[in-house]
Amino acid sequence: MRYTVDERHERILELVREHGTLRVTDLAAQLGISTVTARRDVEALSSGGRLDRVRGAVSWPGAPEPARRRTLLGAGARPAPAPAGEGPVIGLVVPQSQHYFGEIIRGVQETVQSAGGRLVIGLSGYVPGQDEVQARRLLEAGVDGLLLTPGWMRDGAEPDAPPLDFGVPTVLLERRAAAGTEAAELDSVCSDHYAGAGLAVRHLMSLGHRDIALLAGVSATGVQVRDGYEAALRAAGIPRPPVEPIELYVGEQGLRRVDEAARALLAAVDGGKVSAAVVLSDTDAILLLQILRGLEPQLQVPTDLALVAYDDDVAVLSDLPLTAVAPPKYEVGEAAVRLLLERLQEAAPGVARTARWHLALLPELRVRQSCGAELKS
Structure with a gap:
């Protein structure tokens, strides 16, 4: 069934009033719309004070905490548990899963799990346009925020750089953006090479x-x-x-x-x-x-x-x-997740937004034999 915007908003209000709290992805499935559209609708409704946003979910104002994260299932069906607890769903877009990024991914994954969340990954393979394709795919899958390593970015000043605003909290990972670019307005965590x-x-x-x-x-x-x-x-x-x-x-x-x-x-x-x-x-x-x-x-x-x-x-x-x-790869992944979790908390109504961070972590020199010094590690 196709709804007008107003009809869709009214239907969302009805569903949230009935269930107390629902995930944005559940709303999208119930209404037969994309997650991106559902996210925009609940943003509009929460901005008007008609609903409250709660980390990837939306709740009726004043709804009790236990009502959160119910699923939209038929009568008599058992609700499905959250995939990895009650935490957020984090999307990670990186060029590859091996070599340099293997340890970063481990840091991201373990930190997301410790927060009770779930990690979903997209691999761009350094193929032009795939960063955006993978980010959109993860948004359709219902991620609450993005960690993004644009494969095209070297110094952030590349001409014809694609947009990086996907409508959810986003943290650049292992990329430094040039001043005056759109990317420079995003949070970022990287090794200080x-x-x-x-x-x-x-x-x-x-x-x-x-x-x-x-x-x-x-x-x-x-x-x-x-x-x-x-x-x-x-x-x-x-x-x-x-x-x-x-x-x-x-x-x-x-x-x-x-x-x-x-x-x-x-x-x-x-x-x-x-x-x-x-x-x-x-x-x-x-x-x-x-x-x-x-x-x-x-x-x-x-x-x-x-x-x-x-x-x-x-x-x-x-x-x-x-x-x-x-380079402190694990720590970069860990710090990026913690920063993104803060941004997701700030997306809730009434929470003050803090200044953006460009965080650079210092590498370590490990002295061995190839420069003429004694073996130390």
């Missing part, structure tokens, strides 16, 4: 190295690491890098690109231009070591080249354990 690169450079300088190269691919992390690396050099009185940053990959990773990077690095060391390097990521650093051992002239780490990896997923598993900068 800018400072993390500085940790690597300062450690190498403490060992006497000033000719420090950077090897990195083109990515959101790579943009910040490069900026931090160059800023740390300038802070030490070095106006420019000894060689231009060596690209490990553009788009897809591959051994051919790492081999080219290894040869460029070998030439820089052999020519006396470089004595140390920062490599993003540690997987690439391990591959780099393997290739360097097969080239002529042979280059020994750390005797001929001190090396710091960036990421620390598998750096300690190298046959020569790698000193590495470790």
Whole structure:
């Protein structure tokens, strides 16, 4: 049955009056409308004081707490329990579930579960347009808020950037938005890769190295690491890098690109231009070591080249354990969920809204053998 807006609002009021409190997704199913439409309707009704919003649900003003989260089922049917308790349903859109994002997802999932909520994930695969597709899909599934890692975003200033306002509380995850963009008005939680690169450079300088190269691919992390690396050099009185940053990959990773990077690095060391390097990521650093051992002239780490990896997923598993900068991935996921839960609470009527947060968590330097220091971990 098709309703006018007014008819739909009246029907929503009737259902909520009858049940006390109902999930927005239940209302959508009962009325045969999308979750997005139902959410807009209850926002309009709650703004007018006719209903109260309660974390993904809507309640009749003054309804007792036990009436919450009943399901719309036929007479005599048993109500279905909330999937993971009485907490919110959180949507997470990330480019992939492995590599860098695996530990972030674990932090998100465990924090959502500890809040009695449920996590629903969408994978964009770095495919243009899929961030929005996955976000819309999760909204249709009834999520109360979104954690979003736009696969297209590197520095937040990309031209023709798609909109990020999906009508629910949203927190950017591991992305830094450029000033003056729409994304800059959202909450965000990320690793401070800018400072993390500085940790690597300062450690190498403490060992006497000033000719420090950077090897990195083109990515959101790579943009910040490069900026931090160059800023740390300038802070030490070095106006420019000894060689231009060596690209490990553009788009897809591959051994051919790492081999080219290894040869460029070998030439820089052999020519006396470089004595140390920062490599993003540690997987690439391990591959780099393997290739360097097969080239002529042979280059020994750390005797001929001190090396710091960036990421620390598998750096300690190298046959020569790698000193590495470790972004606080689990803590980023944890902090993002806690911030989003606060925003969901503030969406309730009568709750004051606080200032937006751009939260950056500092990585940790884990010193091992690849930069000439003693093994510590």
